[in-house]
Amino acid sequence: MFWQILQSLVLVLGLICSGSMVLAKDAVPLADDPLIEQRLIVISEEMRCLVCQNESLAGSRSDLANDLRREIRNLIKEGKTDDQIRSFMVERYGDFVLYRPPVKPITWFLWIGPFVILLAGIIGLIVYLRRRNQNVPSTRLSEADNRRIDALLKDAKSSSIENTYD
Structure with missing residues (x-):
């Protein structure tokens, strides 16, 4: 019973695999002349695929x-220059x-x-930062606040000096 199921499974997998080979596309034939094929590659590397656009x-x-x-290959065979x-x-x-x-009036924007x-992004960033800085209120510290900050800085400086010698 087990062997019959295994044989059936192998048969089904074989049919599926052979069916996919039937649906495979044929390879695109290359030109008989390798020089034509080399020229085709050089020319087509400089051109964009109109479907993919990034290839x-x-x-x-x-x-x-x-x-x-195929069209380029035919033009090469006709003797057209690049x-x-x-x-x-x-x-x-x-x-x-x-x-x-080419650089011409219709492609200037490209x-x-x-x-x-x-440039527009940089200008926009500068305008945004200037407006943001104008909206932040500036506060003046009192003399007492300045003395307190100085004392904290002295304490921090003296404690960092002590830590370096420990």
Whole structure:
């Protein structure tokens, strides 16, 4: 009885494992020429995946990234230069596809924006601290309070000197 259950369990696990292999995607074919593949990697490292947005086109495994790499591979096979391929991608998807978009009026905010936000944060912090300091009332100590503080400081100083010699 135990052996029949064990055999059934092994059979079910085997079917589950073989079923997942059937659903696995095929590997994306590489170019026949390693030079084309090397050029593809260099170009796609400079471009952003439009789906992932924080990955390069070379590192992304999304379907769109696979399609774009295939398109770049075809353009390389057609004899296009790297600059022509980049221009094609920018015409089609805009400057956002490049990790380093060119500096021009439409992309100024991309280049200057982080510094503007940092400067605004610093100014906001300074304004907040000044307002907070103005709201704190300043109090004057009386002469008796000053004498008491001096006495406490002398006691603390003398006790620390005694502790160093002990």
